[in-house]
Amino acid sequence: MANDWQEDELLLTLHLYCRTPFGKLHKTNPDIIQLANIIGRSPSAVALKAVNFASLDPSIHQKGMSNTSKADRAMWDAFMQNSTDIAEKAEALYESRITNPEPVTSTYEIKEPTFPTGETETIREIKARRVQNFFRRTVLQSYNNRCAISGLAIPQLLVASHIIPWSEDVSRRADPTNGIALNALYDKAFDRHLISFDEDFRLVLSERIKAQTKDEMVKEYFLKIEGRVLEMPYRFFPDLSSLKEHRVAMQNQSTT
Secondary structure (H helix, E strand, O other), rough: OOOOOOOOHHHHEEEHHHHOOOOOOOOOHHHHHHHHHHHOOOOOHHHHHHHHHHHOOOOOOOOOOOOOOHHHHHHHHHHHHHHHHHHHHHHHHHHHHHHOOOOOOOHOOOOOOOOOOOOOOHHHHHHHHHHHHHHHHHHHOOOOOOOOOOOOOOOOHEEEEEOOOOOOOHHHOHHHHHHEEEHHHHHHOOOOOOEOOOOOOOEEEHHHHHHHOOOOOOHOOHHHHHEEEEEOOOOOOHHHHHHHHHHHHHHHOOOO
């Protein structure tokens, strides 16, 4: 049917859902109006499609409409199964059609290199940047641009921390359930397995941190807040199985 949503339209709408607060998924939102104009849909149709994606997100309590299509579910499932691939495609479309919509001539649009074969280092870097941008934007927005431990709300000091590291699982590099918004200090501690979270999302300290009982800064920024419950995002809850893997890795490092 002529009205069927195409893959690029679904990708752009999924991108919009990931970067837009749930309360702003309505037809008067300027971002929704802009996307509607670009893809030739009504703002109401774009808002409804974004809400359909929200209805597939188990962390969203307000389920919205229940008329999701097979295409909506297929796109969501693809995102959950290989977020990196979907994020790279969505970010590329966002860059080319929204942030930099200038037409590109066919001479430069797709030009396969004759040597060397395969992806160049530049192409790999561009794809990695797109995935990183998508992941950071989605995770920070889901946590309302606040650190999930301290509540710090200065974006320049916030990091979208990977639970399963970037290098260990390519398919989950852009998975927002594999991310937590942390300030730079706690991000570094989390990355180095000095802190983690238990099955109730309470802050757990490594033995290496707890041994620093005489350090006033350690007391202030770590020992005093042991057991604090992580401030949950309003969507894309952190994956418990990934957190368990992270916690086990922290415990193993503490015993070596």
